Structures are given as C-alpha cells and as structure tokens.
Amino acid sequence: MQRPRVMDVMTKNVLTVDEESSVEEACKVMGEKRVGSLIVTKEGKPVGIFTERDLLSKIILKDVDLKKAKVKDYMSKPLVTVKPETSLREAARIMAQLRVRRLPVLSDEGKLVGIFTSSDLSAALAKYTLSF
Amino acid sequence: MKKSEKKEKIVCVDCGRELLAEDEGYLWGKCQFCQKPVCFECAHYRGVYKKGLYLDDYVEALRLCKKCHVKEK
Numbered sequence: 001m002q003r004p005r006v007m008d009v010m011t012k013n014v015l016t017v018d019e020e021s022s023v024e025e026a027c028k029v030m031g032e033k034r035v036g037s038l039i040v041t042k043e044g045k046p047v048g049i050f051t052e053r054d055l056l057s058k059i060i061l062k063d064v065d066l067k068k069a070k071v072k073d074y075m076s077k078p079l080v081t082v083k084p085e086t087s088l089r090e091a092a093r094i095m096a097q098l099r100v101r102r103l104p105v106l107s108d109e110g111k112l113v114g115i116f117t118s119s120d121l122s123a124a125l126a127k128y129t130l131s132f
Numbered sequence: 133m134k135k136s137e138k139k140e141k142i143v144c145v146d147c148g149r150e151l152l153a154e155d156e157g158y159l160w161g162k163c164q165f166c167q168k169p170v171c172f173e174c175a176h177y178r179g180v181y182k183k184g185l186y187l188d189d190y191v192e193a194l195r196l197c198k199k200c201h202v203k204e205k
Contacts, residue, residue, distance in 0.1 A: 003158050046187050079190045080179055087158045089172050094193045097177045106192075110184030 002128045006091050007084035009124040010105050010114035016041045017050065019072035023059055026050055026071050036119075037102050039112065040075045046112050048077035049102060081106045084113060088124055091116055146174035146198045165200040176201035 017026045017038045026038055030052075037051040050071050058074045059066065082091055082103045091103060095118065105114040142151040144160065145168040151160045160171040178201060179191040 042188075046190075077189075078181065079187070081190050081192055085157070087172075089158065090161065090175075090195070093172055093175065094177050098179055098193060104190075106184070106187070106190070109186070111186045 004088050004124055004128050005084065006082055006086045006088065006103075006105055006116045007114070009088065009120050009127075010084070010116040011120060012114045014039055014104070014112060014115050016046070017071055018042070019047060019070065019075070021071050022067055023050075023055070023064070023069040023071055023074060024066040027055065027066065036117075037115075038071075039079075039104060039115065040071050040077075042072070046079060046104065048072070048075035049079060049104070050075045051102070079104045082116065083108070088121065088128075092121055095121075142169050144169060144171040144174055146170055161195050163197040163200055164194045165196055165203075168197055170195065170197040174198065 015029065015033055015035055015038050017029060017040055019040050019042045030038060037049050039046050040048040040050050054074050054076055059069060080098055080100050080103060082094060082105055084105050084107060095101060095103060101118040103116045104112055105116055107113045142153060143149065144151060149171060151169055151171060160169055163170050176196045176198065177193045178196055180194050181189055182192050183189060
C-alpha cells in the first residue's frame, strides 16, 4: 500500500516575493507563474504568505491602489507549517482544521523546503490509491 | 523458562478503535501533550508559535487528543 508523505508530493520550487514589493508586482508574478500564492520574505527569511484571498478581500474589496500597496501590509501571517514527513492524511486534516489551503514545509532545521497546497493534495489523490 | 511477550493493544484514546503500530504517522499519532495514541479521525490540531533560525515567528500544528485540546482552550 502506498503511503505518500508531504515530501513526496509537495511543490519544491517555492516562489517568493520581497515584502517591500508592490502588490502589483506580486500579482504579475502570480499571473505569469500561474500560482495562487507567494511566500513573502524579509531579508531572505520567510515571514508570511500573499494569496489570492488576500488580494480579493483586503485589496480589491477595499479599493486599494495596487501600485502603492506593499505586500507586507496585506500578507497573511504567521506561516502555518508542517514537516516533510507528515502524512497526506494528517496534512489534509491540518488544512481543514486550521482553515488554510497552503502549508509551507519546513525541514527539521527549520528551513523552507517546499510548499504543500490543496492542488498538490488533489494531484496526489489522482495519483495514489485512496487508501493513503 | 520463556517469558511470554505481551503485545499491548494500541487504542485511540478518544474513540477506542484499535490501532496498528505500523500505521503510526499514517493513520494515527501520539498526542503531543499527553503522548497517548490518537487516530487522525479524532485528532485536533492547534497552532503554536515558534521562532526559528531561518524563519521569524511561524506556526507549527500540534496534534492533540480531545481532552488536551479542550484543556488548552
């Protein structure tokens, strides 16, 4: 029986944006790369996540100027994380209970090694048997 | 005289279902407060703030049984 873990299906190439970037710049990256979120960094350290939901609820709805607004003022924080060896079943439960759709993955040393999203979970469901 | 090896049954502390040792991490885990086994159907998760070398404040999800989860509230 296959028993995939987060590290088997997570996205390893994590896209980031500096916290001082404008929301417009972040949206351009998200659009070009076809992703729904970006990890926000400050001096190279992850500090938050900027998502489509942040864009809709905090910026579009409030009619904020995309060019003037900085990502750091509208990102979601802190990051809710999991370890690479977490099972997919448990990761899915964590997403449901903590009401997040994306889980940055931290190694034992605390380094960001990937991101596990609801899309990765859907892809895993298609690939592995449902008995995981 | 051989000592008989008694295998202790592992049961979920919340629902009582029997758990297999080899399923640890996949179908069940230990409550991170009381260390009792809890199946993933019953487990509750609570975020705790942590500081890291490579990250500032971040949240790690802690797996808790029902009793420890309620106590924490």
